[in-house]
Amino acid sequence: MDRNSSQGQLFESGSVWSVLLKIAPPVMLALLIQAMYNTVDSFFVGRYSQEGLTALSVIYPVQLIVTAIAVGTGVGVNTIMSRRYAHNEKDMADKAAGTGMTLAILSWAIFATASAIFMEPYVRTSAGSPLAVEHGVIYGKIVCIGSLGVFLESCWTKVHQAGGNMRLPMLAQIAGAVTNIIFDPLLIFGIGPFPEMGVAGAAWATVGGQFVAAAITAKGFRRPPRLAEMWRYIRDIYLMGYPSILMQMLYTVYIIVLNVILAGFSDQAVTILGLYYKVQSFFFIPLTGLQTCIVPLLSYSYAKKSFDRCKKVMNCSIVISAAFMLVGVACFELIPKTVLGLFSNDPIVLSEGSSAFRIIGTSFLPATLSLMTPVFFQAIGAGGRSTLLSVTRQLFCLIPIFYLMSRIGLRYTWLAFPLAELITGSLGVILYLQQVKRWRPAKAVQPPHRIHS
Secondary structure, three states: OOHHHHHHHHHHOOOHHHHHHHHHHHHHHHHHHHHHHHHHHHHHHHHHOHHHHHHHHHHHHHHHHHHHHHHHHHHHHHHHHHHHHHOOOHHHHHHHHHHHHHHHHHHHHHHHHHHHHHHHHHHHOOOOOHHHHHHHHHHHHHHHHOOHHHHHHHHHHHHHHHOOOOHHHHHHHHHHHHHHHHHHHHHHHOOOOOOOOOHHHHHHHHHHHHHHHHHHHHHHOOOOOOHHHHHHHHHHHHHHHHHHHHHHHHHHHHHHHHHHHHHOOOHHHHHHHHHHHHHHHHHOHHHHHHHHHHHHHHHHHHHOOOHHHHHHHHHHHHHHHHHHHHHHHHHHHHOHHHHHHOOOOOHHHHHHHHHHHHHHHOOHHHHHHHHHHHHHHHHOOOHHHHHHHHHHHHHHHHHHHHHHHHOOOHHHHOOHHHHHHHHHHHHHHHHHHHHHHHHHHHHHOOOOOOOOO
């Protein structure tokens, strides 16, 4: 059985609940493992040097740029392939995959060059102590110039997922994370035959894990089409993928801006924000995993004009996400100091961070709406509404509110998170309900299904 027919059977058979529960857990587990890259680095680096921990917080937004470009391009490939499979156009799906791989390599080359040139000036905007700057530049250059594995793995993973194969990407992420976890302490502290490399060791362990994951997903390789054909696929990939790229890039921009604002208070404030983003990633995994899964499922259903199924996909995804996010709320409200103590023993980080975590934790439930609705619009080709929601959340709400609250005091800045999620989530629900209302006339004119005796 070929790839597109097996995908059609998967996406069309059974209830939405059964499809999501089949394809989502492997993706969630893969993302959980992926989230461990930065978290494990922070755990070991925090025991090596507090300045190194600040450096990792400063570099985190730069790593998100890699994710934005790599995953966003992969999402475009994924969406196009899913639609081609829905129309039994396997050859065109493979050409989209080959184009995506070419774009991944070009994107890495541009990003690596820019990182080598601008890394030190960037680090100086958010780190105060000379040692934190030194660690940030070393770590940043290694993980950025060595990020080819991320770009390739992100593309090849989406190729597998578009065909309904969620398990191989999961295995790749597990293998990559295990590689990182094993080599982090060996290279940071110089255990056994390995030299003590400090923060640089954490960076090399991360890069090594990423290349291991890329090698495992390399079966997603597809031959690129001729250059004359490629331009058409490039346009379509970025047309479908730019909302995801923009959403991630805006995420990066606002973390950089927030770091600059927090640097005016102390290096510890920057560290708290960095630790928050690394810890919260574990609780946002169900939401992020479902985002990955529903893009091909929604795109396929939308192409088939199965509008009721599209609605069911969204409803089920929101319920599942909210259930998992309640766990995050409990951890942030009840044991924030315990969580922070895993990474730092600085009394200021523990005290101020506990207060910050309790405030930010109230944003988790409304975040299910503010983050799921942009993906819904992206999957059905409504990139403008997806972009509007992303821009509203991260530029129009979070940054201005954070800045205004910073004029009052550090503890008030964290209120920007729940306020931004509430505003964007409300707007997302309004736009979603409008889209559902538009589908009703289309559903009414569809011919009734013939019932066979």
